[in-house]
Structure formats: structure tokens, C-alpha cells
Amino acid sequence: MKLRRIEAIVATVITLVVMVIMFGKKTKNWEARTSLFLEKPFEEKGMTFNFFENHLLPTLLFVALFYIAFLTFNNFIIPRYINKAKYEMALFTSFLTLFILWFGFAYCEWMQHRYNRLTVWAYFGESGRVISSIVSIILFISTYTLAKQGRLFLLQKKLNLSSTLLKESLIAFSVISSAYLFLLVFNGSMAFFWLIISIYLFIMYSIEMYGLLPFCSKAKYSLKQYLYVRLPLSFLIYAPFGFVVVSGLGFNTNAFFALWCCTCLISIPVIKHLYHQKLQHHTKLGNLENALGNSTANLSFLRSQINPHFLFNALNTLYGSALTEGAEITATSIQKLGDIMRFMLHENILDNILLIREIEYLHNYIDLQKLRTDLSQNIIVDYNIQQVTKDLFIAPMLLIPFVENAFKHGISLKEPSWIKVNLSMQDDRLFFDVYNSVHLKRINDPEKNRSGIGIPNVRQRLLQLYPNKHELTIRQTDMEYFVHLTLTL
Incomplete structure (x- = not known):
């Protein structure tokens, strides 16, 4: 069942309950002759007072007008015009509805004060009850709509x-x-x-x-x-x-x-x-x-851990073969890949490692990625990583996911692409920036189906391991993705 239908049912039930209670209470008071003050102004003007016509029915109509106002705005004007940006029609129907409600409230006042011998129009601007009722409707509808939208926002955030x-x-x-x-x-x-x-x-x-x-x-x-x-x-x-x-x-x-x-x-x-x-x-x-x-x-x-000893032996064999054949670049790349795997299998499971080791892993990863990006003139990879001399410790795998994300989403083999990585130190504070281009479609991207630790995981680890000691800013536009991390070690 849709939300607005539920709101209409609830509003109907509340209105009926209020009207039944008011009908019973006011009728009982009149039958007990405890509301004679209502009749006195009519008698003084030589007019006949009718309890139902001059008091009860206008009071019930007063409640019904609030109910009609809620349904009109909440179930008609807002969903049909305001939510669809038809503001001119929304303004027109709102003014028309308020005019009709204004007339209805004035009519209720006129029925209850007929002894004044005035017309209905006389109560449009002179009756404080009519004006306050219109203002109350506007405030209630506005507050209710804002509260509902806020509740829906909380369900999504x-x-x-x-x-x-x-x-x-x-x-x-x-x-x-x-x-x-x-x-x-x-x-x-x-x-x-x-x-x-x-x-x-x-x-x-x-x-x-x-x-x-x-x-x-x-x-x-x-x-x-x-x-x-x-x-x-x-x-x-x-x-x-x-x-x-x-x-x-x-x-x-x-x-x-x-x-x-x-x-x-x-x-x-x-x-x-x-x-x-x-x-x-x-x-x-x-x-x-x-x-x-x-x-x-x-x-x-x-x-x-998929048989690491077998993988290391295979890499050593490939490394030796590459040196024998004079393929120094291939041999160096195999050596870097072996260092990365050793890092992942042995140091990645520790609570803290030397910052120098994390930076070495960062260098090895970027160098391996540049083997494929250097083949294209449209891809620019620029990195400036400051040398660290202090024995500072850091939780492993906090920096590399941002670089992995940059190569995964920032490289296109068909469009101009760029990646910029900067790392600097100031005492025990680390400043890390990653920029990369953004491409909506990368059908031939070899990083497309690769899985990693993920940015949300890094956010969670930073909150757990470095509370009040880090500042992470991520900003994305249609052309660029930017990450800035400040970390106190």
C-alpha cells in the first residue's frame, strides 16, 4: 500500500474519531443545558437559536475543512504538481484551495454568529479565527511535509x-x-x-x-x-x-x-x-x-594463499630465464612481482609495518602498472614519493587501495588519461594525494574485473585504527577523481 494512501486512511480515521467525540460531547452538554450561553446572543437580537444549525454543524464543518486541506495538499497538489516541478499549476491550485478554505471557515463563523446580521464576506478579514485557521493549515502542511521528507532521507542515508x-x-x-x-x-x-x-x-x-x-x-x-x-x-x-x-x-x-x-x-x-x-x-x-x-x-x-611456494619457485624460474635471454626489464618486473607477493603473504597480515616497507610496495606496484601504461602516449603516470628516513610504523594496505582504484578507474586505452600520486612527510604526519582521470566506459580495461580491498574497507580501518588522527577527503567530478589523506603516525 502506498504511503499517501496510508496517510489518507489515517487522516480519515482521526477526523472521524474527533468528529464523533465532539458530536457526543457537545450534544450531551446541550441536552444537560450547560451551553445556554450560546443561545443568549440570539435571544437578545430577537432571533431563534438552533443548536445543530448554529453551533454543532459549523463546528464539525470546521474540523472537516482541516481534513480536506490535508488531503488536497498532501495527496494532490504536492505529488501531482510540486514533485513534478509544475510550480505554476501548484501555485494556482494552492491559492484556489486556500480561497475555498477561507470561504468555508468564514461560513462557519457566519453560521455561529448570525445574530450579528452580517454577510459571509464580512468574516473574511475581520475574524481572527478564520485567519489563524488558514495560517495553522499552512504551517501544519509545511511542517508535516518537511518532517516526512526528512524521515525518507534518513532511510536512505x-x-x-x-x-x-x-x-x-x-x-x-x-x-x-x-x-x-x-x-x-x-x-x-x-x-x-x-x-x-x-x-x-x-x-x-x-x-x-x-x-x-x-x-x-x-x-x-x-x-x-x-x-x-x-x-x-x-x-x-x-x-x-x-x-x-x-x-x-x-x-x-x-x-x-x-x-x-x-x-x-x-x-x-x-x-x-x-x-x-x-x-x-x-x-x-x-x-x-x-x-x-x-x-x-x-x-x-x-x-x-594458493600454494605460495609453488608460485615463488615459478617466479624464480622465470626470473632466471629472463636474465639468461637478456630481458632485463622482464627480469626486473618478475622480481618486483615476487616482492609484492611476499609483502601480501607475510607483512600484510601484521598489525603494523614500517612505513618504508609500505612505500616500497607502493613503488613496486606503480612500476609494474607503468609497464603497460608506458606503451600509450595518451596515458600519463606521474608520482612523487618522498623518501622516509624515520622508523615510523603504519597499518599495512592503507595507501595502496587508493592507487589501485586510480589505475582501475582512471586508465583508458582509447582516451587521454592521467594519474598523479604525491606522498610527503612533515614530522610524524603523512600527506597522501591521488588524482586520476574518470572514464565512464572501459570495455577493454584489464583492471575492470579485478577485485581489491576497496575504499569502504579503508574508511572503516582508518576509523578503527586512527580515530581522531586522520583526515580523508574524496571528491569526484565528471573529469577527475581526487583523494587526500592526512595521517598522524
């Missing part, structure tokens, strides 16, 4: 801090608004109280969960030190919300402070408990990711 906050904000908005509308039917004062206090509590939750509690944990604050910071902060944030509640509901000053104390007694332990649960969840998730990464690496290593 990997969650980070900003998207997590957005997700929690959308959930809070849904819960607060739903409860507010439900309470509004039964008790307007309770609905008002819920709306203001729940917004304040969610703001405190966000500040504590993502700001105050992480800071206090990092600084190793005790409970007393935490309260010294939390209580003044919460009072500053609470003050405007508490003032609105006290003023709106007619409470006294004692209620102002009592309400703040109650919210603190409830929110402090609850938010701290949620924060500790979240920390435990992240810790378990990190351990599982590390275990999965180690298992994947071990499996990949086992698959790569």
Missing part, C-alpha cells in the same frame, strides 16, 4: 550525529503533536500544559544526551559536579517555558518553582539512564564491528 538528532526530533514532533491533538479534544488546558512542558523536556534531552553528559563523562565529573552544571542550565532553559505555563494557566509563583523541581526529579535519572544504555549499545556495536573486520580479513588471507 547512513546515520550520523546530525541525522540522529533529526530522527529523534521527528519522532518527538510526532509524539508531542499527536498527544496534543488528542488532549485538545478533552481538555484545552491540559493540552497546552503538555505542549509547553514536553518541548522543554525534549530540548533538555538533546542538550544532555549530545552535549552535557558526554562533556561530563570526558571530564570525569562526579554526580555533584554534574548537578552544579545541570541545575542552573536547566533553570535558564526552563524559565521562559515555565513563565508561559504559569501565565497561561493562571498559576502562582510557587507553582513555577514546583514544576521545575518536578521536571528535574523526573528527567535527570531518566536521561542519565538512556545515555548509559546508549554508551553500552555503541560499545557492543564497536566490538562486533572489530570482530567482523578481523574475521573478514582472516578469511580473505586464507583465500589468497
Whole structure:
């Protein structure tokens, strides 16, 4: 079932429930003669008051107009015109719909205030209820659409801090608004109280969960030190919300402070408990990711071991034959290939290796690739790798995947291509840049079907092995692919 159809069904059910509740409540009040104040203005003007015609039906029509507005914008104007970039038709139909709604709200006001002996048009601009209803519709449709689009965005993107906050904000908005509308039917004062206090509590939750509690944990604050910071902060944030509640509901000053104390007694332990649960969840998730990464690496290593002794013996035989025949380039290439294989089988499984060995592997790989690229005048491979003199250590296979990716996607045998590799050191900081051309189709590319460790794998390893010690930037255009890595060793 499509989302908009579900939205229409939910809106219909909510509207019917509200109308049934209002019908029963207002009819019961009238039968109990508790709504006589509605009849008095009509009697003073010598007019007959009809409860259903002059009060109940206009009230139900008022609710129905909100329902019609939601369906018109959400299920017709937005999908048919706005999503298809037909902005002129969207603007025209929006103004037409708002005009009809405006007339409908004015008609409701006219029916309920017929004793004023005015025309319907008199309520278009003079009635604050009509104008506020139109503004409420515009704000609600806009907010709901943005919230829905944000939710759909989160389903398509990997969650980070900003998207997590957005997700929690959308959930809070849904819960607060739903409860507010439900309470509004039964008790307007309770609905008002819920709306203001729940917004304040969610703001405190966000500040504590993502700001105050992480800071206090990092600084190793005790409970007393935490309260010294939390209580003044919460009072500053609470003050405007508490003032609105006290003023709106007619409470006294004692209620102002009592309400703040109650919210603190409830929110402090609850938010701290949620924060500790979240920390435990992240810790378990990190351990599982590390275990999965180690298992994947071990499996990949086992698959790569295809009788290495046989391969080395075969390479040594080819190397000797090439020297005998005077093919020095071939012999050198075979020797470099042997060095690469030894690196992959022996040093690649270590946690850390000398940076010099990683750079030697980088040189060997580029030299082997240049054997085929040097045959074409349209391919330029330029690399500048600074010599390293310090005994610095690095996790293996962090640099070469970017170069492999450049040769795999940056070389075309038919179009002009280029690859540029730069590596430099500044104290214990490594700066690594890789540029390569981009080609959409490479049917004859020998690197096309080759598999490697992959850029996503490198990202994950950097996050695990060098947290807060690396900066990886990847940028791609239609013509160029660029990678910049800064690493503190």
C-alpha cells in the first residue's frame, strides 16, 4: 500500500474519531443545558437559536475543512504538481484551495454568529479565527511535509550525529503533536500544559544526551559536579517555558518553582539512564564491528594463499630465464612481482609495518602498472614519493587501495588519461594525494574485473585504527577523481 494512501486512511480515521467525540460531547452538554450561553446572543437580537444549525454543524464543518486541506495538499497538489516541478499549476491550485478554505471557515463563523446580521464576506478579514485557521493549515502542511521528507532521507542515508538528532526530533514532533491533538479534544488546558512542558523536556534531552553528559563523562565529573552544571542550565532553559505555563494557566509563583523541581526529579535519572544504555549499545556495536573486520580479513588471507611456494619457485624460474635471454626489464618486473607477493603473504597480515616497507610496495606496484601504461602516449603516470628516513610504523594496505582504484578507474586505452600520486612527510604526519582521470566506459580495461580491498574497507580501518588522527577527503567530478589523506603516525 502506498504511503499517501496510508496517510489518507489515517487522516480519515482521526477526523472521524474527533468528529464523533465532539458530536457526543457537545450534544450531551446541550441536552444537560450547560451551553445556554450560546443561545443568549440570539435571544437578545430577537432571533431563534438552533443548536445543530448554529453551533454543532459549523463546528464539525470546521474540523472537516482541516481534513480536506490535508488531503488536497498532501495527496494532490504536492505529488501531482510540486514533485513534478509544475510550480505554476501548484501555485494556482494552492491559492484556489486556500480561497475555498477561507470561504468555508468564514461560513462557519457566519453560521455561529448570525445574530450579528452580517454577510459571509464580512468574516473574511475581520475574524481572527478564520485567519489563524488558514495560517495553522499552512504551517501544519509545511511542517508535516518537511518532517516526512526528512524521515525518507534518513532511510536512505547512513546515520550520523546530525541525522540522529533529526530522527529523534521527528519522532518527538510526532509524539508531542499527536498527544496534543488528542488532549485538545478533552481538555484545552491540559493540552497546552503538555505542549509547553514536553518541548522543554525534549530540548533538555538533546542538550544532555549530545552535549552535557558526554562533556561530563570526558571530564570525569562526579554526580555533584554534574548537578552544579545541570541545575542552573536547566533553570535558564526552563524559565521562559515555565513563565508561559504559569501565565497561561493562571498559576502562582510557587507553582513555577514546583514544576521545575518536578521536571528535574523526573528527567535527570531518566536521561542519565538512556545515555548509559546508549554508551553500552555503541560499545557492543564497536566490538562486533572489530570482530567482523578481523574475521573478514582472516578469511580473505586464507583465500589468497594458493600454494605460495609453488608460485615463488615459478617466479624464480622465470626470473632466471629472463636474465639468461637478456630481458632485463622482464627480469626486473618478475622480481618486483615476487616482492609484492611476499609483502601480501607475510607483512600484510601484521598489525603494523614500517612505513618504508609500505612505500616500497607502493613503488613496486606503480612500476609494474607503468609497464603497460608506458606503451600509450595518451596515458600519463606521474608520482612523487618522498623518501622516509624515520622508523615510523603504519597499518599495512592503507595507501595502496587508493592507487589501485586510480589505475582501475582512471586508465583508458582509447582516451587521454592521467594519474598523479604525491606522498610527503612533515614530522610524524603523512600527506597522501591521488588524482586520476574518470572514464565512464572501459570495455577493454584489464583492471575492470579485478577485485581489491576497496575504499569502504579503508574508511572503516582508518576509523578503527586512527580515530581522531586522520583526515580523508574524496571528491569526484565528471573529469577527475581526487583523494587526500592526512595521517598522524
